[in-house]
Amino acid sequence: MPTWVPDWSHPPSTNYPCAARYASGYMKANVLSISDERLEVTGMYVGTIAQQTVVNVGGTDEADIIQFIRDSAPPGILSSAHPANVPMIEAFCCKLCFDVFWGRTVPGHVVFPSFAYSLKFLESILAPDSDASDLNAIETKPYLRYVADACKGRSIIETRSGHISLAPSICEPEDRIYVFSGCRELMAVRKHGSDSELRVVGYTYVHGMADDEPIFRPLPHHYDVILHSEEGALKGLRFWNNKDGVLEEQDPRLRDLCDEDFVEGLTGLGMAPKVEVLRARGAPLETVILVWEMM
Numbered sequence: 001m002p003t004w005v006p007d008w009s010h011p012p013s014t015n016y017p018c019a020a021r022y023a024s025g026y027m028k029a030n031v032l033s034i035s036d037e038r039l040e041v042t043g044m045y046v047g048t049i050a051q052q053t054v055v056n057v058g059g060t061d062e063a064d065i066i067q068f069i070r071d072s073a074p075p076g077i078l079s080s081a082h083p084a085n086v087p088m089i090e091a092f093c094c095k096l097c098f099d100v101f102w103g104r105t106v107p108g109h110v111v112f113p114s115f116a117y118s119l120k121f122l123e124s125i126l127a128p129d130s131d132a133s134d135l136n137a138i139e140t141k142p143y144l145r146y147v148a149d150a151c152k153g154r155s156i157i158e159t160r161s162g163h164i165s166l167a168p169s170i171c172e173p174e175d176r177i178y179v180f181s182g183c184r185e186l187m188a189v190r191k192h193g194s195d196s197e198l199r200v201v202g203y204t205y206v207h208g209m210a211d212d213e214p215i216f217r218p219l220p221h222h223y224d225v226i227l228h229s230e231e232g233a234l235k236g237l238r239f240w241n242n243k244d245g246v247l248e249e250q251d252p253r254l255r256d257l258c259d260e261d262f263v264e265g266l267t268g269l270g271m272a273p274k275v276e277v278l279r280a281r282g283a284p285l286e287t288v289i290l291v292w293e294m295m
Contacts, residue, residue, distance in 0.1 A: 021098075021184050021205075022225075022237055025212040025251070026265030026272040029182025037292040042275055043180040044285050046214045047159035047206065049188070054155050054169045057148045065144045066125055069096065072156055073126050074164065083162050084208050084218065089126070091207040093119045095156075095164055097146035098205045105227045106238060106247060113143035150205075163209065168202035177204055178288065179214050181275065182266070186210060189290075197289045211237070215283050216253045216273075223252055236269045 030042035057068050074080070074088060082091035093115070094101075102112035117139045124130060150166060157167045159177065167175075167188050175190050176198070185203035192199045208218075211225040219225065222243040228235045239248045257273060265272035279285055 021186075021210045022212055023179045023186045023210055023214075024181050024183055025216060026236070026269045027181040027215075027275075028264070028266060028272065029180070030275055032287060039290040041180055041182075041288055041290065042285050043178045043288040044214055044283060045176060045178055046186065046209055047161055047163060047177040049157045049167070049171055049173050049175045049177070050160045051158045052155045052167070052171050052173055053157075055151050057151045060145070060148050062141070062144050065148050068151070069122065069147065070125060072096075077126060078123065082164065082207060086208065088164075089122060090119060091164055093122050095166055095205060095207050096150060097143065098150045098166065099207070099210065100146055100150075104225070105229050106240075107229055111142065113146055114139065118143040157204075159206065163206050165204055165206040167204040171201055171204075175201055177206060177209075179209075179212075180288070181285075189288075192291050194289075196287065197291050199291055215278060215285070216251065220252055 032040040032042070034040070053072075055068070055072060057065055073092060077088050077092055080088040082088045097113065097118075100112055101115035101118070103115050105112065121140050121143065153169050154166045155169050155171050157165050157171060159165070165177075167177075171188050172190070175188050178187050178189055178198070180187060186206055186209060188201040188204045189198040190201055191197070213219070219239070222241060224240045224242065226238040226240045226247065228238045237251070239250070239252060240246075241248055241252075254273060257277065261273055261277045262271040263274050275285055
């Protein structure tokens with residue numbers, strides 16, 4: 001079976017994120033050729049794994065999950081910064097649950113944890129003088145549940161650029177991270193033969209790169225990506241303008257493009273910029289060959 005096709009003959013070793021990402025926006029897959037052993041697609045390199053640690057959450061007991069969080073926290077987490085000048089504690093909070101919070105959806109999904117409370121909770125349990133007396137508050141339960149779910153069968157990794165992320169447990173240092181057109185998740189891949197030939201390892205969350213930032217550039221600071229929901233189903237991206245208090249449908253990073261620069265995107269979701277337009281804007285999209293070889 002090709003490495004780019006999930007093998008459903010065996011139980012999955014990891015859980016799929018509970019909320020969809022849009023690592024390549026609404027872009028469709030740009031398949032240049034396909035055969036029994038090779039899939040030639042358009043993608044973009046975003047990083048290389050420098051360090052990798054297989055994690056063990058230790059089950060669903062809340063005390064075990066809390067201890068796992070403490071053991072997994074980077075040194076100096078309360079005072080250090082993640083790339084793009086994001087507080088490390090914030091990136092760590094998001095990474096542990098694939099950034100699945102009710103504030104990321106409109107209308108909000110009440111089953112998702114609260115980001116503000118989860119961040120405050122992490123700060124309290126990671127402080128040197130942590131008081132464990134209030135760790136079982138009802139607000140902590142959704143976050144702990146999502147952490148246990150997201151971290152099952154995974155590794156905590158750090159890229160050469162200092163980004164922290166969750167990746168499959170079989171990842172190794174020097175594995176690369178790519179975004180592929182038409183693929184909603186970032187993918188960890190492994191070199192096979194030439195530099196352009198890669199084996200798929202599995203989907204990966206990298207904080208600050210999961211919502212099309214590598215290809216479309218980071219959002220202006222006063223914008224946040226929001227997942228639009230209709231009748232309980234997630235229906236695509238919206239953009240919250242914090243300065244004006246407005247939820248916008250158009251991606252502010254693409255306002256300089258005209259109608260001729262777009263093509264039909266993922267089914268039912270809207271339009272996407274053409275590959276050649278993105279290249280002209282400076283996105284280093286390349287041709288990648290995914291090969292047939294099991295890990």
